[in-house]
Amino acid sequence: MNKLYVVGIGPGEKEQMTLKALHTLEKAEVIAGYGVYVDLVKELFPEKEYLVTPMRREADRCRMAIDAALEGKSVAVISSGDAGVYGMAGLVLELAEGKDVTVEVISGVTAALSGGAVLGAPLTHDFAVISLSDLLTPWEKIEKRLLLAARADFGIALYNPSSHRRADYLRRACEIILTEKPEQTVCGVVRNIGREGESMEVMTLGQLKDYKADMFSTVFIGNSQTREISGRMVTPRGYKDV
Amino acid sequence: MNKLYVVGIGPGEKEQMTLKALHTLEKAEVIAGYGVYVDLVKELFPEKEYLVTPMRREADRCRMAIDAALEGKSVAVISSGDAGVYGMAGLVLELAEGKDVTVEVISGVTAALSGGAVLGAPLTHDFAVISLSDLLTPWEKIEKRLLLAARADFGIALYNPSSHRRADYLRRACEIILTEKPEQTVCGVVRNIGREGESMEVMTLGQLKDYKADMFSTVFIGNSQTREISGRMVTPRGYKDV
Numbered sequence: 001m002n003k004l005y006v007v008g009i010g011p012g013e014k015e016q017m018t019l020k021a022l023h024t025l026e027k028a029e030v031i032a033g034y035g036v037y038v039d040l041v042k043e044l045f046p047e048k049e050y051l052v053t054p055m056r057r058e059a060d061r062c063r064m065a066i067d068a069a070l071e072g073k074s075v076a077v078i079s080s081g082d083a084g085v086y087g088m089a090g091l092v093l094e095l096a097e098g099k100d101v102t103v104e105v106i107s108g109v110t111a112a113l114s115g116g117a118v119l120g121a122p123l124t125h126d127f128a129v130i131s132l133s134d135l136l137t138p139w140e141k142i143e144k145r146l147l148l149a150a151r152a153d154f155g156i157a158l159y160n161p162s163s164h165r166r167a168d169y170l171r172r173a174c175e176i177i178l179t180e181k182p183e184q185t186v187c188g189v190v191r192n193i194g195r196e197g198e199s200m201e202v203m204t205l206g207q208l209k210d211y212k213a214d215m216f217s218t219v220f221i222g223n224s225q226t227r228e229i230s231g232r233m234v235t236p237r238g239y240k241d242v
Numbered sequence: 243m244n245k246l247y248v249v250g251i252g253p254g255e256k257e258q259m260t261l262k263a264l265h266t267l268e269k270a271e272v273i274a275g276y277g278v279y280v281d282l283v284k285e286l287f288p289e290k291e292y293l294v295t296p297m298r299r300e301a302d303r304c305r306m307a308i309d310a311a312l313e314g315k316s317v318a319v320i321s322s323g324d325a326g327v328y329g330m331a332g333l334v335l336e337l338a339e340g341k342d343v344t345v346e347v348i349s350g351v352t353a354a355l356s357g358g359a360v361l362g363a364p365l366t367h368d369f370a371v372i373s374l375s376d377l378l379t380p381w382e383k384i385e386k387r388l389l390l391a392a393r394a395d396f397g398i399a400l401y402n403p404s405s406h407r408r409a410d411y412l413r414r415a416c417e418i419i420l421t422e423k424p425e426q427t428v429c430g431v432v433r434n435i436g437r438e439g440e441s442m443e444v445m446t447l448g449q450l451k452d453y454k455a456d457m458f459s460t461v462f463i464g465n466s467q468t469r470e471i472s473g474r475m476v477t478p479r480g481y482k483d484v
Contacts, residue, residue, distance in 0.1 A: 008355075015262040018252065018351060022261065082355045083363075086479060090363035093476045103474075105359035107351050109260060113250075113324045117347035121325075121332035125379070126387055128370040128396060136480035137367070141395070145368055148394035152387045154370060232345075234335045237328060238378035 002101045004069040005076040006092050008083035008108025011194030012040055016114060020106050028076040032065040034058075037080050062092050069101045081110035086131055086159060112157035115190035115218040118200045120232030122188055122220040127155035132162075132169045146173050150180035155226065155235055158219040162212075170219065174209035177221060181205060186222040188233040189213060202233050244343045246311040247318040248334050250325035250350025253436030254282055258356060262348050270318040274307040276300075279322050304334050311343045323352035328373055328401060354399035357432035357460040360442045362474030364430055364462040369397035374404070374411045388415050392422035397468065397477055400461040404454075412461065416451035419463060423447060428464040430475040431455060444475050 005024050010016035025031060025045060031038065032051035042050065051068070053061040062077060069075045079087030089105045096103050116123050128149040134142060149156050156177070161170045177185075183206035190200045191214070203211065205221060213219060226235040247266050252258035267273060267287060273280065274293035284292065293310070295303040304319060311317045321329030331347045338345050358365050370391040376384060391398050398419070403412045419427075425448035432442045433456070445453065447463060455461060468477040 008359075010260065015265070016260050016349070018258050018260050019264065020257040023257070082351075082358075084355060084358045084365055085369075086366065087363075089359070090366035090476050090478050093362050093471050093474055094478055097471050103362075105363065107258070107355040107359040109324075109349050109351060110355060113326060113349040113352060113355075116324075116326045117250075117331070117349040120335050120345075121329075121347065123326055124328065124332035126370070126372045126384075127327075128368070128391070128394075130368045142368075145394045145396065148390045149370070149396075152370075152390035153383070154387065154391075229335050229339050232335055234332050236332050236336055 002069045002072060004066060004092065004096065004101050004103050005106060006083040006089045006103060007076045007078050007106045008081055008087060009037060009041065009078050010081065010109040011111060011114040012080070013194040014044060016109055016194045018106070018108060021108055024076055024106055027074060029073050030065070030068045030075045031078060032061050032075065033078040037078055041078060058088065058091055059095065062088060062095050065092070066096055066099060066101060070099065082108045085110040085129065111159060111193055111218040115193045116220065118190045118193060118198065119188040119202065119220060120229070120234045122222060122226065122233045122235055123155045123157065124235040124237045125155060125223060125225070127157065129157045129159065131159040132166065132173055133160040134166070143176055146176045147180065150177040153223045155223045156221040158221070160215070161217055161219045163215050170211065170213045171209055174205060178205060178209065186226040186228050186233055188220040189217050191217050193218060202228050202231060244311045244314060246308060246334065246338065246343050246345050247348060248325040248331045248345060249318045249320050249348045250323055250329060251279060251283065251320050252323065252351040253353060253356040254322070255436040256286060258351055258436045260348070260350060263350055266318055266348055269316060271315045272307070272310045272317040273320060274303050274317065275320040279320055283320060300330065300333060301337065304330060304337050307334070308338050308341060308343060312341065324350045327352040327371065353401060353435055353460040357435045358462065360432045360435060360440065361430040361444065361462055362471070362476045364464060364468065364475045364477055365397045365399065366477040366479045367397060367465060367467070369399065371399045371401065373401040374408065374415055375402040385418055388418045389422065392419040395465045397465045398463040400463070402457070403459055403461045405457050412453065412455045413451055416447060420447060420451065428468040428470050428475055430462040431459050433459050435460060444470050444473060
């Protein structure tokens with residue numbers, strides 16, 4: 001049976017890959033991915049055959065990878081972060097249905113975790129991950145999830161908080177969350193996680209509403225217990241009081 | 243400035259650690275953790291000094307680690323999965339407040355990701371992570387989060403779905419979710435992620451209600467789009483139709 005790997009490479013730097021991800025890429029003959037992430041992997045493994053398609057041509061890229069696997073090649077499809085969180089694992093499994101190929105998914109550190117570590121520990125307790133991109137999801141559904149996640153007092157990680165086309169989406173998300181959480185709620189933003197220029201900032205939900213996020217930002221909204229401690233964003237679980 | 247590392251070691255096997263986690267443990271003189279996870283790390287690094295306390299003595303263990311760091315030792319506190327998701331990062335940051343020690347958190351692959359990879363891609367779209375342990379959280383708060391997460395159509399990962407004392411908690415959680423999601427909702431259970439005896443099962447929400455989970459299980463509940471494909475649990479993001 002032919003085998004196809006879908007590999008989460010983490011936030012970018014080699015150090016934040018899992019050993020399994022690194023070893024799978026080492027063994028692969030063909031690596032398929034989106035330009036930016038392929039460039040990162042190419043630095044480590046310049047000698048491989050690369051299948052690259054632009055953004056929004058994800059399905060074409062996965063079909064090319066499946067075809068290469070069907071030819072008996074060892075193929076890895078890469079995703080940034082975790083392959084299963086807004087990544088390629090689901091699409092590859094859909095497209096491989098009924099074909100003579102076994103799909104193995106290799107997980108990686110998604111931005112909620114790698115960005116959370118930079119801030120401190122914003123997601124210690126129950127949390128939700130929500131993407132503000134309405135490219136593949138109706139905005140009404142995103143709004144509903146924001147509202148209910150805030151009402152449930154989840155810590156929240158927001159992916160894709162902004163783009164040129166969606167410059168005011170973070171503000172709109174904060175306005176919805178502010179109907180359920182106080183302005184003083186502790187929030188944080190991490191930029192360029194695991195890459196050059198990595199930075200973080202802790203702020204209130206009121207300040208976040210006016211923050212200019214960019215496409216390299218991941219946003220964290222605390223729950224009712226989240227505090228700023230020594231400049232870090234920390235959600236206690238309650239161990240201290242046991 | 244003294245430095246203290248809080249390291250997420252992933253699900254258990256060395257291959258699923260990040261390079262950064264492995265290198266940090268290599269360099270550490272002292273490693274602090276809970277018995278089961280210390281045993282896993284001890285196999286890799288038998289020569290270290292280990293600080294071990296039983297479950298529910300987490301604060302004592304972190305204080306011992308901070309004291310060792312204040313003596314100038316290189317210390318790593320380990321957590322299974324990610325150090326920030328129900329892990330030790332928050333507690334260490336709380337207890338280190340005002341002390342002459344800088345805390346660096348090193349993230350790892352949490353069970354929502356490593357277990358998700360075994361099942362396929364259950365959490366491709368927006369998702370929530372909820373622990374069913376009411377040791378540190380009132381059950382009413384957990385119930386509210388289950389209900390609102392189901393109403394928001396999140397994919398859901400349930401941690402700590404069962405224990406001796408809480409044998410019927412998964413059933414109670416499913417009953418709440420069934421008020422918002424149909425019985426046919428695709429669900430999955432992964433046991434012993436990244437360890438000997440790793441296994442997975444895909445089932446419906448109606449079947450999950452009667453499933454006997456144990457403390458080595460992580461449970462996944464699909465959203466309205468989740469499907470079973472070739473025996474795997476897959477939540478499409480929508481790329482296929484672009």
